[in-house]
Amino acid sequence: MLSPGQTIGILGGGQLGRMLALAAARLGLDCHIYAPEAESPAFAVSAASTVADYRDEAALARFAASVDAITYEFENVPVETVRFLEALKPVRPGSKALEVAQERLAEKRLARSLGARTAEFAEINSLEELRDQVKRIGLPAVIKTNRFGYDGKGQAKILIPEDIAPAFAALKGQQGILESFVSFDREVSVVAARAEDGTFAAFDVTENEHRHHILHRSVVPARISDKTAAEAIGIARKIGEALDYVGTFAVEFFLVDGAAGGEVIVNEIAPRVHNSGHWTMDGAFTCQFEQHIRAVAGWPLGDPARLGSVEMINLVGADAARWLEILGDGRAHLHLYGKTEMRDGRKMGHVNRIL
Ligand code: AMP
Numbered sequence: 001m002l003s004p005g006q007t008i009g010i011l012g013g014g015q016l017g018r019m020l021a022l023a024a025a026r027l028g029l030d031c032h033i034y035a036p037e038a039e040s041p042a043f044a045v046s047a048a049s050t051v052a053d054y055r056d057e058a059a060l061a062r063f064a065a066s067v068d069a070i071t072y073e074f075e076n077v078p079v080e081t082v083r084f085l086e087a088l089k090p091v092r093p094g095s096k097a098l099e100v101a102q103e104r105l106a107e108k109r110l111a112r113s114l115g116a117r118t119a120e121f122a123e124i125n126s127l128e129e130l131r132d133q134v135k136r137i138g139l140p141a142v143i144k145t146n147r148f149g150y151d152g153k154g155q156a157k158i159l160i161p162e163d164i165a166p167a168f169a170a171l172k173g174q175q176g177i178l179e180s181f182v183s184f185d186r187e188v189s190v191v192a193a194r195a196e197d198g199t200f201a202a203f204d205v206t207e208n209e210h211r212h213h214i215l216h217r218s219v220v221p222a223r224i225s226d227k228t229a230a231e232a233i234g235i236a237r238k239i240g241e242a243l244d245y246v247g248t249f250a251v252e253f254f255l256v257d258g259a260a261g262g263e264v265i266v267n268e269i270a271p272r273v274h275n276s277g278h279w280t281m282d283g284a285f286t287c288q289f290e291q292h293i294r295a296v297a298g299w300p301l302g303d304p305a306r307l308g309s310v311e312m313i314n315l316v317g318a319d320a321a322r323w324l325e326i327l328g329d330g331r332a333h334l335h336l337y338g339k340t341e342m343r344d345g346r347k348m349g350h351v352n353r354i355l
Helices: 015-026 057-065 079-086 095-101 104-113 127-137 161-169 226-242 288-297 317-327
Strands: 007-011 030-035 048-051 069-072 121-124 141-145 155-158 176-180 186-194 200-202 206-211 214-220 247-256 263-270 310-316 333-336 347-354
Touching: 007 015, 007 079, 007 288, 015 030, 015 288, 030 057, 048 057, 057 079, 069 288, 079 095, 095 104, 095 263, 104 121, 104 176, 104 226, 104 263, 121 127, 127 141, 127 161, 127 176, 155 161, 186 226, 186 288, 200 226, 226 247, 226 263, 247 288, 310 317, 317 333, 317 347
Parallel strands: 007 030, 007 069, 030 048
Antiparallel strands: 121 176, 141 155, 141 176, 186 200, 186 206, 186 247, 206 214, 214 310, 247 263, 310 347, 333 347
């Protein structure tokens, strides 16, 4: 168990690392950020930083020697990096969660093994395999790279047989996963935390609206029946247990309305704090970042209960230029990530409002 004054090392220096470091600071803990990019948003709010490649073992060893526990804010950190660090200091969550969450196939297999529903899916290694599996699964379908996809990157829709060859070419030699296209009514997520002793605390189910594959708005409570919400939280709990998870994580679901109160279909697991949990910074007794820091420090979790109906809107690219106007609403909670360059599609900040 860590004590106030000790240091948590964070792999990744984006806005999630920044908000983790801010939460740690409130609890009297320091953070040391390790990131390959010289201009990382988390550096400005952390006690120490290292700019080095994730495969630089000398830099990793120095980093490990300077911290008391390690976590990551980004699921594309190489598994080998986490394994290397695990031999030196406690890493929470560990490499097992990272391994599963880096592969869409492994995520879906895990969800199925726990009795959860997923889209129909198949592993794709060749054009011939893709043609066969399209026959089995049917159209429309979606093909994605098995690894390293996020925010809709590395994805193509297959609507007609003529789309098959170009969709396969778009994988650029990487292994793919073919998924049946789910005609969902809404997208929802469960953000939850699990402590070292197995205690589990889920935030209320969040409803998420995407624009151009990027999260635009999250609202709680989600339009979901109590029964289906409990089912979604139960699935997240089982996933956390199966991965022996310590920290905050998210499970994204497709929600299909139906006579029995609707059903949830697992889409993705994120082994980290998640954009759809940003509302908790101002809308819950304990926020997702604090929950993660508590868990990594080996401390008890806080109460995740909601303080009201909450809306989170992402400020993407030029949206962030509206900061002064947003400040004009004295009840809006503005969060800016300190990114200097306002590129298209770049997450610059978010606004929380208690409705
Ligand atoms: P992902 O990268 O898997 O989170 O996918 C990004 C977005 O694409 C999702 O949030 C959905 O809106 C859409 N999408 C992905 N997979 C499917 C699917 N199998 N059926 C329908 N829509 C999908």
